Amino acid sequence: MPLQQTVSALFSRFSQLKVLVVGDVMIDAYLWGKSTRLSPEAPVPIVNRTKTEQRLGGAANVALNVQSLGATPLLCSVVGDDQEGGDLIRLLHEQGQTEEGIVLSPDRPTTVKQRIISGGQQLLRIDSEVETDLNEWEREALVDRFKQLLEQAHVVIFEDYDKGVLSAEVIAELLTLSRQAGVPTVIDPKKKNFLSYKGSTLFKPNLKELKEGLKVDFAENNLEAFEAAVNQLQEKLALENVLVTLSERGVFCQSAQKTKTYLDAHIRTISDVSGAGDTVVSIAALSLAVGLPLPALAELANLGGGLVCEHVGVVPIDRERLKQEAQQSKVLQRELAAFEVKAEL
DSSP: OOHHHHHHHHHHTTTTTTEEEEEEEEEEEEEEEEEEESSSSSEEEEEEEEEEEEEEEEEHHHHHHHTTTTTTEEEEEEEEEEEHHHHHHHHHHHOOOOOOOOEEOOOOOOOOEEEEEEEEEEEEEEEEOOOOOHHHEEEEHEEEEEEEEHOSSSSEEOOOOOOSSSSSSHHHHHHHHHHTTTTOOOEESSSSSSSOTTTTEEEEEEEHHHHHHHHHHOTTTOHHHHHHHHHHHHHHHHHHHEEOOOOOOOOEEEEEOOOEEEEEEOOOOSOOOOTHHHHHHHHHHHHHHHHOOOOOOOHHHHHHHHHTTTTTSSSOOOOOOOOOOOTTTHHHHHHHTTOOOSSOO
Protein backbone atom coordinates (compact mmCIF):
# COMPACT_ATOMS: atom_id res chain seq x y z
CA MET A 1 0.00 0.00 0.00
CA PRO A 2 1.40 3.49 -0.87
CA LEU A 3 2.54 5.55 2.14
CA GLN A 4 -0.19 8.15 1.62
CA GLN A 5 -2.92 5.51 1.91
CA THR A 6 -1.21 3.83 4.87
CA VAL A 7 -0.97 7.13 6.77
CA SER A 8 -4.60 7.98 5.97
CA ALA A 9 -5.70 4.57 7.25
CA LEU A 10 -3.53 5.03 10.36
CA PHE A 11 -5.13 8.37 11.22
CA SER A 12 -8.58 6.88 10.65
CA ARG A 13 -7.70 4.17 13.19
CA PHE A 14 -6.69 6.83 15.71
CA SER A 15 -10.29 8.06 15.63
CA GLN A 16 -11.49 4.70 17.01
CA LEU A 17 -9.27 4.84 20.11
CA LYS A 18 -10.04 5.83 23.70
CA VAL A 19 -7.03 6.99 25.70
CA LEU A 20 -7.00 7.15 29.50
CA VAL A 21 -4.74 10.03 30.61
CA VAL A 22 -3.93 10.06 34.32
CA GLY A 23 -1.71 12.54 36.13
CA ASP A 24 -1.24 16.17 37.08
CA VAL A 25 -3.56 18.61 35.34
CA MET A 26 -3.20 22.37 35.42
CA ILE A 27 -4.31 25.61 33.85
CA ASP A 28 -1.87 27.40 31.57
CA ALA A 29 -2.81 31.07 31.94
CA TYR A 30 -1.45 33.77 29.64
CA LEU A 31 -1.26 37.53 29.93
CA TRP A 32 -0.37 39.08 26.60
CA GLY A 33 0.76 42.69 26.38
CA LYS A 34 3.10 45.31 24.99
CA SER A 35 6.31 46.40 26.65
CA THR A 36 8.17 49.52 25.53
CA ARG A 37 9.85 50.78 28.69
CA LEU A 38 11.31 49.81 32.05
CA SER A 39 9.65 50.48 35.37
CA PRO A 40 11.00 53.49 37.34
CA GLU A 41 10.53 51.39 40.50
CA ALA A 42 12.83 48.49 39.52
CA PRO A 43 14.85 47.32 36.46
CA VAL A 44 11.93 45.30 35.07
CA PRO A 45 9.76 45.83 31.96
CA ILE A 46 6.31 47.39 32.21
CA VAL A 47 3.74 45.28 30.32
CA ASN A 48 0.51 46.94 29.19
CA ARG A 49 -2.03 44.11 29.15
CA THR A 50 -3.91 43.56 25.90
CA LYS A 51 -5.57 40.20 26.58
CA THR A 52 -5.65 37.22 28.92
CA GLU A 53 -6.30 33.58 28.18
CA GLN A 54 -6.66 30.25 29.98
CA ARG A 55 -5.75 26.91 28.43
CA LEU A 56 -5.76 23.31 29.59
CA GLY A 57 -2.26 22.25 30.68
CA GLY A 58 -0.27 19.31 31.99
CA ALA A 59 -2.13 16.03 31.58
CA ALA A 60 -5.10 18.04 30.28
CA ASN A 61 -2.94 19.27 27.39
CA VAL A 62 -2.07 15.66 26.64
CA ALA A 63 -5.83 14.99 26.50
CA LEU A 64 -6.17 17.91 24.06
CA ASN A 65 -3.47 16.44 21.85
CA VAL A 66 -5.19 13.05 21.92
CA GLN A 67 -8.42 14.77 20.92
CA SER A 68 -6.71 16.76 18.16
CA LEU A 69 -5.43 13.49 16.71
CA GLY A 70 -9.02 12.26 16.44
CA ALA A 71 -9.10 9.92 19.44
CA THR A 72 -11.26 10.19 22.58
CA PRO A 73 -9.42 11.26 25.76
CA LEU A 74 -10.52 10.06 29.20
CA LEU A 75 -8.87 12.43 31.68
CA CYS A 76 -8.33 11.30 35.28
CA SER A 77 -6.88 13.56 37.98
CA VAL A 78 -7.39 15.45 41.25
CA VAL A 79 -7.81 19.25 41.28
CA GLY A 80 -8.88 21.79 43.86
CA ASP A 81 -12.51 22.42 44.70
CA ASP A 82 -11.85 26.10 44.04
CA GLN A 83 -12.45 28.79 41.41
CA GLU A 84 -9.56 27.55 39.30
CA GLY A 85 -10.88 23.98 39.51
CA GLY A 86 -14.20 25.29 38.23
CA ASP A 87 -12.35 27.06 35.41
CA LEU A 88 -10.65 23.79 34.49
CA ILE A 89 -13.99 21.94 34.37
CA ARG A 90 -15.38 24.74 32.20
CA LEU A 91 -12.41 24.49 29.83
CA LEU A 92 -12.96 20.72 29.55
CA HIS A 93 -16.61 21.25 28.69
CA GLU A 94 -15.68 23.88 26.09
CA GLN A 95 -13.49 21.26 24.41
CA GLY A 96 -16.29 18.69 24.48
CA GLN A 97 -14.49 16.54 27.07
CA THR A 98 -15.98 14.79 30.07
CA GLU A 99 -15.22 15.57 33.73
CA GLU A 100 -16.05 11.97 34.69
CA GLY A 101 -12.50 11.25 35.83
CA ILE A 102 -11.87 14.53 37.69
CA VAL A 103 -11.88 14.46 41.51
CA LEU A 104 -12.51 17.83 43.21
CA SER A 105 -10.72 18.12 46.55
CA PRO A 106 -11.12 20.85 49.20
CA ASP A 107 -7.65 19.99 50.51
CA ARG A 108 -5.44 21.11 47.62
CA PRO A 109 -5.42 24.00 45.13
CA THR A 110 -5.67 23.66 41.38
CA THR A 111 -2.26 24.14 39.74
CA VAL A 112 -2.01 27.32 37.64
CA LYS A 113 1.00 28.44 35.62
CA GLN A 114 0.66 32.04 34.47
CA ARG A 115 2.93 33.32 31.72
CA ILE A 116 3.54 37.00 30.95
CA ILE A 117 4.27 37.41 27.23
CA SER A 118 5.31 40.46 25.23
CA GLY A 119 6.60 40.69 21.67
CA GLY A 120 6.35 36.92 21.27
CA GLN A 121 8.70 36.38 24.23
CA GLN A 122 7.92 35.00 27.68
CA LEU A 123 9.04 37.52 30.30
CA LEU A 124 7.89 35.81 33.49
CA ARG A 125 6.05 32.74 34.79
CA ILE A 126 4.12 32.63 38.05
CA ASP A 127 3.27 29.19 39.49
CA SER A 128 0.45 28.58 42.00
CA GLU A 129 0.62 24.97 43.18
CA VAL A 130 1.42 22.38 45.83
CA GLU A 131 3.50 19.23 45.31
CA THR A 132 2.31 17.11 48.24
CA ASP A 133 1.05 13.56 47.62
CA LEU A 134 -2.67 12.87 47.66
CA ASN A 135 -4.27 12.17 51.01
CA GLU A 136 -6.03 8.84 51.57
CA TRP A 137 -9.46 10.06 50.47
CA GLU A 138 -8.10 11.68 47.32
CA ARG A 139 -6.09 8.56 46.43
CA GLU A 140 -9.07 6.24 46.85
CA ALA A 141 -11.29 8.55 44.80
CA LEU A 142 -8.69 8.76 42.02
CA VAL A 143 -8.21 4.98 41.85
CA ASP A 144 -11.99 4.48 41.76
CA ARG A 145 -12.36 6.88 38.81
CA PHE A 146 -9.41 5.22 37.08
CA LYS A 147 -10.98 1.76 37.40
CA GLN A 148 -14.21 2.97 35.82
CA LEU A 149 -12.46 4.62 32.88
CA LEU A 150 -9.99 1.76 32.34
CA GLU A 151 -12.86 -0.46 31.15
CA GLN A 152 -13.16 1.75 28.06
CA ALA A 153 -9.48 2.45 27.37
CA HIS A 154 -7.22 1.07 24.61
CA VAL A 155 -4.07 2.62 26.14
CA VAL A 156 -3.12 4.51 29.33
CA ILE A 157 -0.84 7.55 29.52
CA PHE A 158 0.77 8.39 32.88
CA GLU A 159 1.50 12.13 32.75
CA ASP A 160 3.72 12.93 35.73
CA TYR A 161 4.58 16.55 36.57
CA ASP A 162 5.70 15.91 40.17
CA LYS A 163 2.66 17.76 41.56
CA GLY A 164 1.52 14.91 43.82
CA VAL A 165 -1.27 13.15 41.90
CA LEU A 166 1.06 10.29 40.92
CA SER A 167 2.89 9.02 44.00
CA ALA A 168 4.87 5.75 44.00
CA GLU A 169 1.93 4.04 45.73
CA VAL A 170 -0.64 5.30 43.23
CA ILE A 171 1.58 4.46 40.26
CA ALA A 172 2.07 0.85 41.42
CA GLU A 173 -1.66 0.39 41.91
CA LEU A 174 -2.65 1.90 38.56
CA LEU A 175 0.04 -0.02 36.66
CA THR A 176 -1.18 -3.28 38.22
CA LEU A 177 -4.78 -2.51 37.25
CA SER A 178 -3.70 -1.69 33.68
CA ARG A 179 -1.64 -4.87 33.41
CA GLN A 180 -4.52 -7.00 34.70
CA ALA A 181 -6.82 -5.42 32.13
CA GLY A 182 -4.31 -6.03 29.31
CA VAL A 183 -4.08 -2.31 28.51
CA PRO A 184 -0.64 -0.99 27.41
CA THR A 185 0.90 1.86 29.41
CA VAL A 186 2.90 4.87 28.22
CA ILE A 187 4.90 6.91 30.71
CA ASP A 188 5.90 10.58 30.59
CA PRO A 189 8.03 10.70 33.79
CA LYS A 190 9.53 13.31 36.06
CA LYS A 191 12.38 13.09 38.58
CA LYS A 192 10.55 12.23 41.81
CA ASN A 193 8.85 9.00 40.67
CA PHE A 194 11.22 8.19 37.82
CA LEU A 195 12.01 4.68 39.01
CA SER A 196 8.45 3.78 40.05
CA TYR A 197 7.15 2.71 36.63
CA LYS A 198 8.28 -0.90 36.59
CA GLY A 199 6.95 -3.09 33.81
CA SER A 200 5.43 -0.33 31.69
CA THR A 201 5.04 -0.76 27.94
CA LEU A 202 6.68 2.45 26.70
CA PHE A 203 8.79 4.83 28.81
CA LYS A 204 9.37 8.32 27.36
CA PRO A 205 11.85 10.57 29.20
CA ASN A 206 13.81 13.41 27.68
CA LEU A 207 17.61 13.43 28.01
CA LYS A 208 17.61 15.66 31.10
CA GLU A 209 15.05 13.44 32.84
CA LEU A 210 17.06 10.33 31.96
CA LYS A 211 20.19 11.76 33.57
CA GLU A 212 18.38 13.05 36.66
CA GLY A 213 16.32 9.90 37.11
CA LEU A 214 19.33 7.59 37.01
CA LYS A 215 21.67 10.08 38.72
CA VAL A 216 24.21 9.88 35.91
CA ASP A 217 25.97 12.53 33.85
CA PHE A 218 27.73 12.47 30.48
CA ALA A 219 28.39 14.73 27.52
CA GLU A 220 25.52 14.91 25.04
CA ASN A 221 27.73 13.56 22.24
CA ASN A 222 28.87 10.55 24.31
CA LEU A 223 26.65 7.94 22.65
CA GLU A 224 28.29 5.04 24.47
CA ALA A 225 27.41 6.50 27.89
CA PHE A 226 23.94 7.45 26.69
CA GLU A 227 23.17 3.96 25.41
CA ALA A 228 24.54 2.44 28.61
CA ALA A 229 22.13 4.64 30.57
CA VAL A 230 19.20 3.52 28.42
CA ASN A 231 20.17 -0.13 28.92
CA GLN A 232 20.41 0.45 32.68
CA LEU A 233 16.98 2.08 32.68
CA GLN A 234 15.37 -0.67 30.61
CA GLU A 235 16.78 -3.44 32.78
CA LYS A 236 16.14 -1.70 36.10
CA LEU A 237 12.46 -1.08 35.32
CA ALA A 238 11.84 -4.14 33.10
CA LEU A 239 10.59 -1.86 30.33
CA GLU A 240 9.35 -3.19 27.01
CA ASN A 241 10.25 -0.08 25.00
CA VAL A 242 12.10 3.19 25.61
CA LEU A 243 11.73 6.44 23.66
CA VAL A 244 14.10 9.30 24.57
CA THR A 245 13.61 12.78 23.13
CA LEU A 246 16.91 14.54 22.43
CA SER A 247 15.71 18.08 21.68
CA GLU A 248 17.39 19.48 18.56
CA ARG A 249 19.16 16.12 18.01
CA GLY A 250 15.91 14.23 17.41
CA VAL A 251 14.81 11.06 19.20
CA PHE A 252 16.14 7.63 20.14
CA CYS A 253 14.16 4.45 20.67
CA GLN A 254 15.04 0.96 21.86
CA SER A 255 12.83 -2.12 21.81
CA ALA A 256 12.60 -5.04 24.21
CA GLN A 257 15.02 -6.87 21.90
CA LYS A 258 17.51 -3.96 22.36
CA THR A 259 17.10 -2.84 18.75
CA LYS A 260 18.32 0.78 18.64
CA THR A 261 17.14 3.57 16.33
CA TYR A 262 18.33 7.19 16.12
CA LEU A 263 16.11 9.65 14.23
CA ASP A 264 17.26 13.20 13.38
CA ALA A 265 15.15 16.22 14.25
CA HIS A 266 13.42 17.96 11.36
CA ILE A 267 14.45 21.53 10.55
CA ARG A 268 12.00 23.97 12.19
CA THR A 269 11.63 27.61 13.14
CA ILE A 270 11.44 27.11 16.90
CA SER A 271 9.26 29.61 18.78
CA ASP A 272 8.51 27.77 22.04
CA VAL A 273 9.23 24.22 23.22
CA SER A 274 6.42 24.31 25.84
CA GLY A 275 4.12 21.33 25.50
CA ALA A 276 6.23 19.46 22.93
CA GLY A 277 6.60 16.48 25.28
CA ASP A 278 2.81 16.32 25.67
CA THR A 279 2.44 16.03 21.92
CA VAL A 280 5.15 13.37 21.65
CA VAL A 281 3.61 11.15 24.32
CA SER A 282 0.11 11.51 22.83
CA ILE A 283 1.25 10.42 19.37
CA ALA A 284 3.36 7.62 20.86
CA ALA A 285 0.39 6.26 22.84
CA LEU A 286 -1.95 6.18 19.85
CA SER A 287 0.74 4.60 17.69
CA LEU A 288 1.40 1.96 20.34
CA ALA A 289 -2.32 1.16 20.62
CA VAL A 290 -2.56 0.37 16.90
CA GLY A 291 0.63 -1.71 16.91
CA LEU A 292 2.89 0.62 14.93
CA PRO A 293 6.54 -0.54 14.74
CA LEU A 294 8.65 1.31 17.31
CA PRO A 295 10.82 3.28 14.82
CA ALA A 296 7.67 4.41 12.97
CA LEU A 297 6.08 5.39 16.28
CA ALA A 298 9.21 7.40 17.15
CA GLU A 299 9.30 9.16 13.78
CA LEU A 300 5.64 10.17 13.92
CA ALA A 301 6.12 11.48 17.47
CA ASN A 302 9.31 13.24 16.34
CA LEU A 303 7.39 15.04 13.58
CA GLY A 304 4.60 16.09 15.92
CA GLY A 305 6.89 17.35 18.67
CA GLY A 306 8.68 19.58 16.18
CA LEU A 307 5.49 20.98 14.71
CA VAL A 308 4.11 22.31 18.01
CA CYS A 309 7.43 24.06 18.72
CA GLU A 310 6.64 26.45 15.87
CA HIS A 311 3.94 28.09 18.02
CA VAL A 312 4.22 30.40 21.04
CA GLY A 313 2.67 28.87 24.15
CA VAL A 314 1.25 25.41 24.77
CA VAL A 315 -0.87 24.27 21.83
CA PRO A 316 -2.14 20.85 20.70
CA ILE A 317 -0.94 19.24 17.48
CA ASP A 318 -2.51 20.11 14.13
CA ARG A 319 -3.72 16.73 12.85
CA GLU A 320 -3.71 17.68 9.17
CA ARG A 321 -0.21 19.16 9.21
CA LEU A 322 1.11 16.07 10.96
CA LYS A 323 -0.64 13.86 8.44
CA GLN A 324 0.85 15.79 5.52
CA GLU A 325 4.39 15.58 6.90
CA ALA A 326 3.97 11.90 7.73
CA GLN A 327 3.00 11.20 4.13
CA GLN A 328 6.32 12.69 3.01
CA SER A 329 8.55 10.99 5.59
CA LYS A 330 11.24 8.73 4.19
CA VAL A 331 11.54 7.02 7.59
CA LEU A 332 7.84 6.13 7.60
CA GLN A 333 8.10 5.02 3.97
CA ARG A 334 10.75 2.52 5.04
CA GLU A 335 9.27 1.45 8.38
CA LEU A 336 5.68 1.06 7.20
CA ALA A 337 6.46 -0.77 3.97
CA ALA A 338 5.26 -4.07 5.43
CA PHE A 339 2.82 -2.66 8.00
CA GLU A 340 -0.88 -3.12 7.45
CA VAL A 341 -3.28 -0.89 9.36
CA LYS A 342 -6.11 -3.01 10.75
CA ALA A 343 -9.60 -1.66 10.23
CA GLU A 344 -10.61 -2.59 13.78
CA LEU A 345 -8.85 -3.27 17.06
